[in-house]
Amino acid sequence: MANLIFGGHKIGSSSLQFSAARGIFSEVENTTQPVGARDGEMLIRSRLKSRIIPVTYDFVALSRREFERQLAPLLYSTDVQKLIIDDRPDEFWYAKVDGKIDMDRAYFLGTGTINFLVPDGIAHSVATQTADNMPYKDVPVNLVTGSGGTFTGWSGYTSIVSWFVDTMAFAPNASSAVLAAQSFTDNSSSTVYTFSFLAKADTAGDKAHCELFGSASVSDFTLTTSWQTFTAKLTYTTMRRIYVGAAKGNKGSIYIARPKLEIGTTASPWSPNPADPEYYADTITVPNAGTYPSEPVITATINGDDGVLTAINDQGSVLQFGSPDETDGFVKQKSERVYHLDFNQTPTGVTLNNGVTAFPYYEHGNDANVQSGPFGYKDGIAYPSTQRTQSNYWNGPSMSGAIPKNSNGSNTANFQFVNRVNVDTSGPEVGRFEFNLTYQGKIVASLALFDDSPANDQLVFSGTLFDGKDAKMVFFNLLPRNYYRGGNYNAVITKMGNKLTFRLDRLDLGDGGIEPVDIGGFPAMPIDGWTAWFPGFSNQRGWSINWQDSYFEWINVDYWDDIPNRFKDGDVVKIDVANRRVLVNGFEDRTLQTIGNDWGGFKIHPSDNTIHLLTSNWAKQCKAEVSWQEAWL
Known part of the structure; x- marks a missing residue:
């Protein structure tokens, strides 16, 4: 029972x-x-x-x-x-x-x-099962990077004969040692380290040397013409720096490969550092102990810039997101973030209360709306002043800044302009925010969210464009208040080709809500500045609002219409096969879907499965985890 x-x-x-x-x-x-x-x-x-x-x-x-x-x-x-x-x-x-x-x-x-x-x-x-592409994650950490690839970060090797893929060669010197060095980070309280490496010599009897900066040197190691493993115990030093190379007086070159520095007194097998590309494999083995296929969730953390993320299972089903690496000019072009405000400190290089707004006059008269008041800053958040005086206009603080041309000298290229805000509002409260892109003091594109009536609890999402003569509102959307309410929002303006998109993304209110408005036929208009404005009306009760993040970036990557996407270092891409959704940094990105993805065939079958991960041919492998729930007939 x-x-x-x-x-x-x-x-x-x-x-x-x-x-x-x-x-x-x-x-x-x-x-x-x-x-x-x-x-x-x-x-x-x-x-x-x-x-x-x-x-x-x-x-x-x-x-x-x-x-x-x-x-x-x-x-x-x-x-x-x-x-x-x-x-x-x-x-x-x-x-x-x-x-x-x-x-x-x-x-x-x-x-x-x-x-x-x-x-x-x-x-x-x-239970949820997991597998990942980190075969070395349970191995003691190698504190030095570049120990199995091109030895990136090693310095002081002007007398080294040559570099190989995984070997350092040191020329002989009669009067001094020839050493390579690298700094490392260790946050532990350890005072003892173990250093191990492979070494051989052109001339048997030549010697290798290793030490920590400032510590007592260990005895030199005598080499043969064949590869051998050597281990040294090194004591604590205040400067975290390791040296390895040829002892003085050698007759020929010596060769060192796979150096590993680790905490403690025991040497473990060589492993790459988590910062090394070798740390992440391009395949994941997924053992399914169930008796029925399961639909996985793949979570990938992007390691540096990347243009495409592809997963292929051993049944030949493919899921691809982003632009494939054969895209013309993709390797030579990168997105350029020209400014980023995270409000961890008071912004510099910006102007207060002298920006360009899409709503310069109160709509029921000729009273000029006013940019006034300060911002407060605390814990990475900017707080617009909410102090108002009785008047017949909107007033509140603004911040503006310059947007320089990209490295190709263009100010008409593809871009994205992203601002994160937190809004808390109810029926009798009124408020507004604008995020504007400008050129020579005129509006190019403006995104606004406002509620201008204390009697009606109604949020309005609107967009304004320059029509060649003046700024004209191009859409005016009434948002359902049971769906759009207090919380965090991303206000986004993007340009891809001749299409301009205004987006209002609900970040933490459930259901992954995205409110996009696409404007086709947008001309190649220049941009040289931005303005953010947070007004309230007269002395009426206003919104509780704060500003958490703001950035603008030129997007120079070639984008296909069906996959207008690129990934940045640290982006977390979650591929939910069962629900056919892709989330980037926790938010659904519908632009990543593409015709031809075999969602239905991408299953974890009983027994062992293999998922192959591909990134752009110039990109580093991502960190990836597959999770699934086994199922039984």
């Missing part, structure tokens, strides 16, 4: 027990058809149908009706819920009560049957 957990409610006690007949697997439906005049038929397809799990129950109750009333709300649902039968707490079913619940009762004892419909017919694992 067992208890049930259905929709998060535990059902069962000493006086109510359940027993489930799950069956071996769902009913199998086979479709056949005759072929010509031959005997028999040919199998066309076979599929598993939905499953019914009959759960019998025994109970003791003084009142049948009271028992029914208590059980009903726990079992009723309008959609499938997670069902766990706790004799197997490791699995759950997406289930819903089906048909009539039978009940027979004699005196205080009763029994009955509840039929649960399982539409997908499959049991799912409660």
